Amino acid sequence: MISSYSDLIKTAKSEHEPQRLLFVFCRAELPDDASADEKAAFERGEGGALTPVICVDKALEEVLEFAALVEESEGTGQSWDVVFVAAMSGRGGTPPSTDEAQQPLTMMVESIRLGHVSNYLPLDKSGNAVSLG
Template identity: 35%
Template sequence: MSGEFSKLIEAAKQQEQPQRLLMLFAKAEGNKKKGKNAVNETGTVTPLMCVDKLPEELRSFDALIKEADGISEDWNFVLIAGLGGSDGVAPPTEAAEPYLNQMANDVMMGQDLTGYTILDRQQNPVLLQAR
């Protein structure tokens, strides 16, 4: 593993309590601003699918992409958050559902997404801002 994703996995493994990683795959649709000085795009981001995994279940970013593409290739970004466990035990997958729903709601409602790590298909960090 290399790049931003591997840094994220390593950081999750080093937390005081075991982590469960929450991932929301989203599709961006928009238009580039016209003009020679325009570097930003505007548009919408739509949640497509979610998954939660323990850091140990993630072999590589390429493997995650392959798994996601097996469901839908229509995504552009993955938003990632961590959910900490307690008493040395990672949260069960059932505990992830309300947080995954919150992530989807945050995207749909145009909420602040700075609490999430957002990566494109090439592991590049992405900054999404609400308008």
């Protein structure tokens, strides 16, 4: 069971084929027409919608430390609350390229926009897995 970014890296390193990681950073937001109850729940850290603000793919070797990934994300000027991660396997000992990752990354962003997040690992800013139930 993967419960942190470091667990994810260990698992990805143990895979037979080289991995490329896909990241979608999201900000929790409330719709403009939110009710008073929804606003109160949001203030308690519940509810709201996750809006993708940054997406990027990285070779495993580029993102061994979560702190480096967070630092890079801060350089964009976009604030975020949760990052979703997925992995792509290479073939024949060759990791997937950025070009090969583009369509799966785009599909990942759209899936998250629609609220379909069960196929991805959600992590908080500390690199710990979070439950979105």
